[in-house]
Amino acid sequence: MRGSPVLLSQFKSSGIARVSGHKPFLRRSFPSCPACRHISASARRSRSAPQPADDPNFMSIVDNPATLVRTGRKHGPGLIILALIPITAFALGTWQVQRLDWKSKLMAKFEDRLVRDPLPLPPHVDPAAIKDFDYRRIYATGHFRHDQEMLIGPRMHEDTNGYLVVTPLEREGEGTTVLVNRGWIPKKLKLQKDRPDGLPQGEVTVEGLLREPWKKNRFTPDNKPETKEFFFPDVNQMASLTGSQAVWIEETMEPDLLKSWDREARGIPIGRPAEVNLRNNHTQYIFTWYALAAATSVMLWMVVKKPPADLTRRVRQNKDWS
Template sequence: MEKPLPLFRSLRHARQYICPQCLRSTPRRPSPFKLLRPQRRHASTQPADDPAFKSILDKPPVLMRSGRKHKPLGLAILAAIPITAFILGCWQVKRLGWKSELIAKFEDRLVRDPLPLPPQIDPEAVKDFDYRRVVARGRYRHDKEMLIGPRIHDGNDGFLVITPLERVDDSGRNAAVLVCRGWIPKAKAKQSERPLALPTGEVQVEGLLREPWVKNYFTPDNKPENDTWHFPDVAQMAEHVGSQAVWIEETMKPNLIESYRREEAGIPIGRPAEVNLRNNHVQYIFTWFSLSAATAVMMWMVVRKPPGGRGFGVPGRVRESREW
């Protein structure tokens, strides 16, 4: 029977034994030179290592004069802001009165009975009958139809349908006018897609007599030779189809179900008989007067506060550190 080894001898031998597989999987510790190399590289880029480096303490502050009065030009520019804003606010008050009277005049015309449209109309007199309800009878010339677009209606892309209404006066002269029938979706642009929207025979049109619009700078030009229209240029469109320079917007009673039915069939959706002029002058008045009051208070604070100050016990002088 073998004699067991002493306990301390077995522990000593156990500590000396290292598994070869564990020895291969144990990561090696990097050498001290590799650990110190990044630190040395980082330390070499410190600004203090540069012999020509100068800190803030190496550049003492310089005494400079203060307490100078405000320059007249700066005060004039600062005073021009509240004065200009106040003038613009007063101008918006005037515009509000003008726009309110204009809307009231147009709404008064809407409540009157429709006026039969005379055969011959002076284009210069249309501005005196703007938003006047009129009634006209004639035949639609669908072969001369024009589409203005793109136009958005309830988030959908489409066109405005402009069709000449052919009329003849008692002397046999041409009395045709332009009728804006309403909006159609883009998918119904071709006449073959909307046969129900092309009435034949004599029709009666009730709508609003409108004054020609003024084209803005960002709207592209129309191209009549390509039958491309971006803006309702009444004179240009009338010359293109050979009618009077008279624009009528066909109206209809607002009806959601009827609008869906017309959109599905491609029948133009007319506009409601109401004044659609924007009147945001109250917001503009509040904006300009608020800006005028705020800038006036700022100017008062600048003028009231003495220019400059006293620093470090030196009257009329302050310390300034340059080239930080």
């Protein structure tokens, strides 16, 4: 049945037509927009232009993929320093073990000398032989030369400032004088006129320890013998100043609190006890160094075994793509 003119016109306007009894079809129409026509023309030209994949030597990202790496090094110089700390601490701890053994043997040797009976001091003493008699108990008889007295200070005794009194002991015979460290006096009794009881006259017998010359601390100022200011016992300097032998004797006394108070009040020097007073802190040094070595070893293990953080992982671009 033929369609009416109105329907036919609608079919034509919508792009649907009948062709010799076939079913209607949709006619393809090109866009009327200028921009769309330009894009279609560009697409047709790009299909006709040569593509990189047409080159047989072309290499794509599939053929040469990127590499998953960590940006920066996993461990830097800090790890080397951290590894050196436990090694150094362990070596120092081992060295302190050796020092403890040496110090213990030295103190045992000195204590063995202390328990022996005192020896009379020879008229002339070889300074080179004093090392073999260090801490040996001796006694010597003579007269104190108070006019050549020297004060070493400041020196503390039970939180009180004062001085060490060093007086030459003149014995019979020429060149037999020796230096005697008589002990400590308070600062307020520095002048001899204020302590007459501390200036014995006549012949006296001194019992004490034969000691090696002291070694100066690098923080101690130099002595000023011209003004009689002495900050440390320089035995050779004091010996040349007084014309005595370079022999240092430390006078000893029995520890007695009441006797010490009486001496301090009267200005009589307080002598040292007959005991070894060497410092021996090597045990605590050993504990300190070995504890530091153990702690830093644990820290090193934790740093090495720590898994890398995901935020530090990056994709490195491959620069060899063609």
